[in-house]
Amino acid sequence: MANKKSAVPFNVTPEQEQKLNQALQELKGTRGALMPALQKAQEIFGYLPIEVQQRVALGLDIPLEEVYGVSTFYSQFTLNPKGQYKISVCLGTACYVKGSGSLYEALKEKLGIDGGECTEDGKFSLDACRCIGACGLAPVLTINDDVYGRLIVDDLDDILAKYQN
Numbered sequence: 001m002a003n004k005k006s007a008v009p010f011n012v013t014p015e016q017e018q019k020l021n022q023a024l025q026e027l028k029g030t031r032g033a034l035m036p037a038l039q040k041a042q043e044i045f046g047y048l049p050i051e052v053q054q055r056v057a058l059g060l061d062i063p064l065e066e067v068y069g070v071s072t073f074y075s076q077f078t079l080n081p082k083g084q085y086k087i088s089v090c091l092g093t094a095c096y097v098k099g100s101g102s103l104y105e106a107l108k109e110k111l112g113i114d115g116g117e118c119t120e121d122g123k124f125s126l127d128a129c130r131c132i133g134a135c136g137l138a139p140v141l142t143i144n145d146d147v148y149g150r151l152i153v154d155d156l157d158d159i160l161a162k163y164q165n
């Protein structure tokens, strides 16, 4: 699979811009405005690239460093876009002992991206997750709402192919 890793260009629609401005106006000056502002921004854009962080900093009149600090500290926030298909490999103990680490590494190589990144065409993003409560199927990965279990590395090409077209 020849997907290359790269930065997906940030695009903003007037509607997104307006929604964000409205949220920032409502929150500006209130205590603890930054967390809800970032949650709202992530809801609108799906992630928090520097362009969004700058808008939040300006809109709330707080330093960009502070916005960046909070965006990177909390795992609920992501600085990278997610793909149309979000692959999540369980690295919980039961899955890990059954080889999910190898699945994760193989996916990085096949997709040409690191964990937390998205392919250039916006199709796949790859993340690791903790136990999703399906240990009986270990090792497990999910793609959006689909769950795949008892996997070996050789299964991956067939699974990815299902989402290619």
Ligand code: FES
Residues within 6 Å of the ligand: 090, 091, 092, 093, 094, 095, 096, 130, 131, 132, 133, 134, 135, 136, 138, 140
């Ligand atoms: S450890 Fe992976 S589902 Fe529980």
